[in-house]
Amino acid sequence: MSKTILIVGGGLAGTIVANGLCRQLGSELRTGAVNITMLGTTETHMYQPGLLYVPFGKIREAELFREQRKVLDRRVNFFVDPAKHIDVEKNQVATEHGRTIKYDYLVLATGSRIMPQNIPGMKEAGHWFYDLDGARKLRDAISNFQGGKIIVNVNAPHKCPVAPLEVTLMMHEYLKAHGLWEKSEITYTYPIGRLHALEPVAHWAKPEFDRIGIKYETFFNTESVDPEKKTIKSMEGVELPFDLLITIPPHAGAEVIDASGLGKGGWVPTNPKTLHRDGSTNVFVCGDTTNIPISKAGSTAHFEADVLIDNLVSLVTEGRFARDYDGKVFCFIETGLNSGTYVWFNYTTPPNPGPPSQMIHWFKLAYNRLYWLSARGLL
Amino acid sequence: MAERQTIDARGAFCPGPLMELIAALKLAQIGDEIEVLSSDKGSVNDIPAWVTKVGHANVGTTEKDGYWSVVVKKAK
Numbered sequence: 001m002s003k004t005i006l007i008v009g010g011g012l013a014g015t016i017v018a019n020g021l022c023r024q025l026g027s028e029l030r031t032g033a034v035n036i037t038m039l040g041t042t043e044t045h046m047y048q049p050g051l052l053y054v055p056f057g058k059i060r061e062a063e064l065f066r067e068q069r070k071v072l073d074r075r076v077n078f079f080v081d082p083a084k085h086i087d088v089e090k091n092q093v094a095t096e097h098g099r100t101i102k103y104d105y106l107v108l109a110t111g112s113r114i115m116p117q118n119i120p121g122m123k124e125a126g127h128w129f130y131d132l133d134g135a136r137k138l139r140d141a142i143s144n145f146q147g148g149k150i151i152v153n154v155n156a157p158h159k160c161p162v163a164p165l166e167v168t169l170m171m172h173e174y175l176k177a178h179g180l181w182e183k184s185e186i187t188y189t190y191p192i193g194r195l196h197a198l199e200p201v202a203h204w205a206k207p208e209f210d211r212i213g214i215k216y217e218t219f220f221n222t223e224s225v226d227p228e229k230k231t232i233k234s235m236e237g238v239e240l241p242f243d244l245l246i247t248i249p250p251h252a253g254a255e256v257i258d259a260s261g262l263g264k265g266g267w268v269p270t271n272p273k274t275l276h277r278d279g280s281t282n283v284f285v286c287g288d289t290t291n292i293p294i295s296k297a298g299s300t301a302h303f304e305a306d307v308l309i310d311n312l313v314s315l316v317t318e319g320r321f322a323r324d325y326d327g328k329v330f331c332f333i334e335t336g337l338n339s340g341t342y343v344w345f346n347y348t349t350p351p352n353p354g355p356p357s358q359m360i361h362w363f364k365l366a367y368n369r370l371y372w373l374s375a376r377g378l379l
Numbered sequence: 380m381a382e383r384q385t386i387d388a389r390g391a392f393c394p395g396p397l398m399e400l401i402a403a404l405k406l407a408q409i410g411d412e413i414e415v416l417s418s419d420k421g422s423v424n425d426i427p428a429w430v431t432k433v434g435h436a437n438v439g440t441t442e443k444d445g446y447w448s449v450v451v452k453k454a455k
């Protein structure tokens with residue numbers, strides 16, 4: 001009997017896992033001992049980090065997309081047919097289009113999504129760049145902006161921990177370049193008592209913000225937005241006026257996770273080392289959808305996927321586990337439109353970013369292009 | 380029924396214990412308790428201060444072997 005590895009979600013994590021499995025299970029796929037099936041939501045694969053450049057007109061929209069079938073190894077059975085109900089007791093997944101797929105091993109890689117609707121008034125008055133529609137609207141708002149108060153508002157939980165700092169610094173440079181900085185003010189709000197979750201990044205950002213004149217409000221967890229008065233209020237009791245509100249809305253995992261009873265808010269309880277779904281031996285979780293308390297980032301998805309590939313291959317071919325995930329996360333950080341830095345850490349090594357340089361900015365731009373190689377499993 | 384949930388944020392450098400707690404409180408029901416395990420002294424001080432400020436309840440902080448357990452109750 002052929003063993004089925006079913007991957008739900010064709011974003012970064014799911015795609016790396018699928019391609020990596022194909023590379024390592026070549027002979028099993030040839031003989032039909034194993035088959036790999038993926039359920040996705042669209043024919044296209046979007047490069048999400050590229051969304052950061054859309055509001056500033058620094059990327060063409062077409063550059064964000066590739067055909068998913070071309071990114072995937074052709075040995076993967078790919079269906080654009082979202083999972084509707086995941087039954088981990090019966091080892092099967094029911095889809096929107098009426099399929100029922102049985103599996104031997106299941107990989108949950110359904111990612112995370114923004115929920116501006118969870119904050120009263122946010123959907124009406126806020127702008128964001130975490131999806132394409134939002135990024136386009138923000139691009140229009142920025143090009144019509146003639147000066148005034150800008151708020152960059154960060155909410156928990158959210159993916160890509162560095163994007164809020166990046167957009168703030170890029171906004172500042174944009175305003176300067178367009179002669180609007182004298183007429184403008186940027187206030188950055190953050191949920192905890194410093195400017196970034198990563199302590200060394202926060203230590204670097206504070207003097208940088210002070211130097212260039214960006215204001216900040218820490219311990220700011222958004223309670224509501226008043227679209228009429230154009231004000232934003234925090235649970236901590238602070239109210240700020242704005243002319244342009246750029247928000248990083250709170251996130252949730254995929255609806256199907258919650259609907260299948262696999263995790264509140266769409267976050268799947270996951271073993272931080274083995275990446276098993278808690279309570280299952282044949283269900284693994286990868287990428288943003290885990291509840292592991294580490295950054296929800298492409299690099300996390302990538303390092304987790306590498307571990308998962310090795311473990312699934314060992315399980316299928318030798319019935320044993322290969323290795324644990326060590327919690328590794330790596331992030332490039334844009335510190336302006338022309339400079340960048342990077343930081344990495346794992347469960348035991350604290351982060352320590354180096355000084356920003358133009359060179360690292362070019363690395364990040366190069367990495368933007370390399371994304372497709374990494375999704376295809378070639379990096 | 381009030382629930383109790385534990386977040387093991389020991390060695391979690393990003394987003395860290397307080398951010399995890401903030402996210403978990405959004406999904407909790409009034410009366411639910413959340414225990415955060417943290418090896419970071421800073422957040423062990425920050426959590427109770429923040430919890431008081433926004434009107435949730437501090438149940439207690441206990442020092443364990445090289446880490447702390449901070450228990451919070453959702454009050455509103």
Ligand SMILES: Cc1cc2nc3c(=O)[nH]c(=O)nc-3n(C[C@H](O)[C@H](O)[C@H](O)COP(=O)(O)OP(=O)(O)OC[C@H]3O[C@@H](n4cnc5c(N)ncnc54)[C@H](O)[C@@H]3O)c2cc1C
Binds near residue numbers: 039112
């Ligand atoms: C603006 C922005 C900038 C970013 N910048 C960076 C960066 O610089 N560096 C970095 O490391 N990370 C960055 N990230 C984060 C990174 O893109 C994500 O962390 C990464 O994509 C997570 O991979 P994933 O596979 O878990 O989720 P995703 O890539 O989001 O994929 C999840 C997939 O599951 C699908 N899905 C959902 N529900 C179902 C269902 N029911 N059935 C089937 N499929 C389903 C979704 O459609 C989606 O395709 C950024 C993100 C954004 C938005």
